[in-house]
Amino acid sequence: MRITEKAKNAALQTAIGQGLHYLEKDPETNIPKLMHLIDKLTPDDWYRAQRDAFRNVIESKNHWYDLILKVYDLDAGVRQTFFQNFIMNAALLGSATQEEVSEREDCNVPWAILLDPTSACNMHCIGCWAAEYGNRLNLTFDELDSIVTQGKALGTHMYIFTGGEPLVRKKDVIALCEKHSDCEFLSFTNGTLIDEAFCQDMLRVKNFVPAISLEGFAEANDSRRGEGTFEKVKAAMALLKSHKLPFGISTCYTSKNYNDICSEAFYDMIIEAGALFVWFFHYMPVGSGAVPELLPTPEQRAEVYHRIRNFRQSKPIFAMDFQNDGQYVGGCIAGGRR
Incomplete structure (x- = not known):
């Protein structure tokens, strides 16, 4: 420097x-x-x-x-x-x-590093691409620690867990947050494993933020993610809010739920629940278990695009449209760019 x-x-x-x-x-x-x-x-x-x-x-x-x-x-x-x-x-x-x-190494250095602690998950959502990897792949704690240690040497202090379900590895995730207290960790999670003990761990380490999967109201959400999941997510959000802990929402929109997730009622619900941010991803059929009919049509994608941008002008929540916000981050944020 x-x-x-x-x-x-x-x-x-x-x-x-x-x-x-x-x-x-x-x-x-x-x-x-x-x-x-x-x-x-x-x-x-x-x-x-x-x-x-x-x-x-x-x-x-x-x-x-x-x-x-x-x-x-x-x-x-x-x-x-x-x-x-x-x-x-x-x-x-x-x-x-x-x-x-x-400049020294003539390469891109990512602002954030995404990593999967495990391919295991406690749920079986319809059309989930992560299931293509099976449920037995894991990074050891030492491997996770090495990734973060090497990343910090490059100047990267933001880490994002995907999966599988990262909270299947709760103890290792919290241990990593504790060891690297100068980094911020965000995790995409289905939210069903967030309980009182985990909230206390979050309060202790202070540098872990969940992004909870929610795909509309009860009928739309549970049709893909399993009966009763909507209520479990609501309970997790209420628990986090009661402990004054930060969290956001991750929503995958499909041809079936797109109207739910970009409605004013959905925005108001997650804001009232305490969410500070929301990620939007459109469903992509990947692998032999994919469900092509869930892929949103071009017209549905355009509708979501415009609604997200309209709500950015009025709602107190930070909304990120993963596939359509490339102009703000210089391309795919998972591609080693800034």
Whole structure:
């Protein structure tokens, strides 16, 4: 990393650190004053577009402002760890290291690394592509630890678990979070294995965030994921909310449920449940067990595309449209790009 970049990131880290500490005292009163503090501590030309966008959110007090306030309803330790690991380590300091390594090694260095701790799952959802791998493949804890250790050397501090069902390996997942306390871990999960003990583990390590699979209301969700799953997910969300823990939703939309998952009622339900973000993926038929009729039509995909973007203008939740948001991340985020 060039000395000027090191100095720039150190100065910005100090500014943001002071700003976040300032917010902890009284967020609703101090959020409007935040950009004034950041402006005092950093030169005018640093991250101008990002700062202007954040300033607009604060001044307009729109739905994004409401989302910021929701973050301040979280457990204080979890929130502070998220700010340190996600904003400081992953976004600022990590990105600077990634740029240095990328230039030196002439390769892409990913901002996030996706890994599957296991192919095992406690459910059997119709058309699930992960089932093609069987249910007996596992990375050992030492292998998981090695991946994260090597990733950190490249500047990567964000890790995303997929599967299988990652929480089949609860103990190893939590042990990994505990050992690498300077990283942020997100896990796609069916949510049915989240219980009181696991919530206590999340409160202890502070750097684990679940993205729970939910594919509409009870009828649409359970038709693919199994009877009673909708109620289990609702119970998991209620438990996480009661402990002031962050979580989001992961939804796979199909030709059968697309109208549910992009309805205002669905958005309002998951927001009320406490979700801070939602990932949208469209179903893709993969493998011998695929169900081609679940593939959404071009017209259905277009409808979902437009509805997601409309709700981005009004709902206090961060929505990501995996296949259709490539322009924001320079291509597929699973492809080793930024």
